[in-house]
Amino acid sequence: MVKTGFRVPFAFILVLSALSGSYAQQPRLSNAQLTVRKAAAGLEAELRAVVAGQAAPGWIGYAVPMIPGDHNMCCNGKSGLNCCGVCRLEGRGSENVSSGDSRRVPLESGKSLFVLFRVEKGQVQRIRTFTEECELDAGGLPFTWLTDVRPADSTTLLASMVRVSETEDRAANRLAESALAALAFHDDTSADRVFEQLSATSQPESIRERASFWLGAARGRKGYEVLRRMMSDDPSGRVREKVVFALSISKEPEAVTAMIEAAKNDKSDRVRGQALFWLGQKAGKKAAGAITDAIENDPETEVKKKAVFALSQLPADEGVPRLIQVARTHKNPAVRKQAMFWLGQSKDPRALAFFEEVLTR
Numbered sequence: 001m002v003k004t005g006f007r008v009p010f011a012f013i014l015v016l017s018a019l020s021g022s023y024a025q026q027p028r029l030s031n032a033q034l035t036v037r038k039a040a041a042g043l044e045a046e047l048r049a050v051v052a053g054q055a056a057p058g059w060i061g062y063a064v065p066m067i068p069g070d071h072n073m074c075c076n077g078k079s080g081l082n083c084c085g086v087c088r089l090e091g092r093g094s095e096n097v098s099s100g101d102s103r104r105v106p107l108e109s110g111k112s113l114f115v116l117f118r119v120e121k122g123q124v125q126r127i128r129t130f131t132e133e134c135e136l137d138a139g140g141l142p143f144t145w146l147t148d149v150r151p152a153d154s155t156t157l158l159a160s161m162v163r164v165s166e167t168e169d170r171a172a173n174r175l176a177e178s179a180l181a182a183l184a185f186h187d188d189t190s191a192d193r194v195f196e197q198l199s200a201t202s203q204p205e206s207i208r209e210r211a212s213f214w215l216g217a218a219r220g221r222k223g224y225e226v227l228r229r230m231m232s233d234d235p236s237g238r239v240r241e242k243v244v245f246a247l248s249i250s251k252e253p254e255a256v257t258a259m260i261e262a263a264k265n266d267k268s269d270r271v272r273g274q275a276l277f278w279l280g281q282k283a284g285k286k287a288a289g290a291i292t293d294a295i296e297n298d299p300e301t302e303v304k305k306k307a308v309f310a311l312s313q314l315p316a317d318e319g320v321p322r323l324i325q326v327a328r329t330h331k332n333p334a335v336r337k338q339a340m341f342w343l344g345q346s347k348d349p350r351a352l353a354f355f356e357e358v359l360t361r
Contacts, residue, residue, distance in 0.1 A: 025063040025112045026145055027130065030086060032138035033058075039146040043153035044160075047117070047124075050144050057120040058142035059089060062149040065187040066113035066131065067218060073113075074134040087130065089116070090139025113185050115154065124161070125171065127178035129185065151188035158183045159194045162207065177210065184214035192222045199226050201234060208234065209242040216246030216255075224252040231258055237268035244271060248278035256282060260290040272298065273306035280310030288318050295326055295335065305338045312342035320348045327354070 026036075039046040039062065050060050075087040114134075118126035130136065161179035180198075183191055197203075198211040212230060215223035227250065230243045244262055247255040256279075263275035276294055279287040291314075294307040308326060311319045320343070327339035343351040 025132075027061065027063075027114050027132070028135040029143060030135060030137050031140050032136075032143040033141065035142065035144045037144060037146055038148050039153075040148040043146065043149050044157050046146055047157065050146075051119050051122060051124070054119060054142060054144075056142060057118070058144065059116055059118055059138055060144045060146065061114055061116040062146040062154070063112040063114055064149060064151045064154050066111055066185050067187045067220070071113075071131065071185060072133055073129055073131045086135045086137045088137045088139065089118070089128070090137075090141060111187075113182070115158075115182050124175065127158075127161070127175060127182055129178075129182045151186055152190040155183060155186055155188060155190040155194050159198070162194075162198060180210055180214060184218040192219065195219060195223065196226055199230055205236050205239055208236070208239045212239065212243045212246040213249075216248070216250040221252055224250050224255055224258075227255075228258050231262055231266075237266075237271050240266065240268065240271045241274045244275045244278055248281065256284070256286055260286060263290050263294055269298075269300045269303050272300075272303050276303070276307045276310040277313075280313030283315050283318065288314055288322065292322055295330065301332060301334055304332065304335045308335060308338040308342060311339075312346065316346065316348055320346055320350050324350065324354050 037046060037050070043062070047060060112132055114130040114132070116128045116130065116136075117124045118128070158179040162176050162183070183194060195211055195215055199208050199215065201208075203211075208230070212227060215227050219226070224247075227243050227246050231240060231247070234240055234243065240262070244259060247259050247262075259275050259279055259282075263272050263279060266272050266275065272294070276291055279290055288311075291307050291310045295304050295311075298304055298307065308323070311322050311326070313319070314322075323339045323343050323346070327336050327343060330336050330339070340355075343354065
């Protein structure tokens with residue numbers, strides 16, 4: 001074991017990082033009572049051993065490979081050395097940042113995800129995630145860094161914490177949310193398997209809803225495929241509403257097609273309306289065509305009205321002419337009224353000309 005309570009100079013860390021690729025996976029720490037332990041025998045067993053042997057509050061952490069992309073995680077979602085400074089893990093400023101040091105040389109976004117557990121009274125009470133560009137201030141507490149962690153062991157451990165989120169305990173629910181977010185950025189097929197399990201209809205609705213968000217936000221092609229299955233198979237309209245949103249934030253090109261199918265064919269008018277709403281945030285002929293189709297063909301007036309609103313969210317050159325057409329020709333007076341309302345909100349000169357035409361007949 002290696003222990004230190006002093007702050008390692010930044011320049012020295014850069015030298016060590018250049019000499020040793022494995023050392024680069026350890027965070028840049030200050031104000032920490034550091035202990036390094038191997039977890040080759042198993043992450044959960046090692047975590048339990050550290051927790052059992054630590055009477056005072058402290059932190060335990062490790063690194064796993066992170067999914068590709070610009071996923072810098074520093075204090076309060078900020079990133080980069082020049083904007084971040086030091087991230088405090090303790091105290092009132094634990095969610096904020098101290099002033100940065102502009103003399104530091106920015107590092108490229110790393111490939112490792114740091115998963116940190118705050119431990120107190122024999123329990124894990126909090127989970128935080130960071131990336132390599134962050135410098136962490138441990139507030140003088142013990143900080144145990146685990147090496148040789150297998151990614152699959154990490155996903156198993158975090159998944160066990162997600163599954164407690166149906167309890168009434170708010171702290172357990174916050175822990176579950178953090179565990180799920182950490183899972184989402186693991187670059188390992190075991191994370192995909194966990195998300196498939198969490199999205200199964202045998203899971204509680206709240207877990208399926210939370211899983212759907214990260215499937216769209218972080219899990220790429222595999223996440224899209226699971227969302228597509230949920231869209232067609234999940235019996236809960238409430239869950240499918242969340243799935244539609246998850247599709248709207250997915251970067252997979254086919255996600256828009258899946259949203260259009262939901263807008264046309266879902267058995268729930270609420271889900272169809274939500275699909276239209278999020279399609280309204282998308283530009284493109286596919287989205288505009290699906291929204292117009294719903295205005296003409298959906299059997300529910302409320303869905304038609306939501307589709308009119310979705311038109312108002314399109315770029316002006318796409319949405320305004322279509323709104324004018326609806327206001328001019330649609331057979332349903334409630335739908336025409338809704339189109340007139342959103343035209344008035346647009347403040348577009350074409351809408352003004354249309355109102356002038358109507359009022360001066």
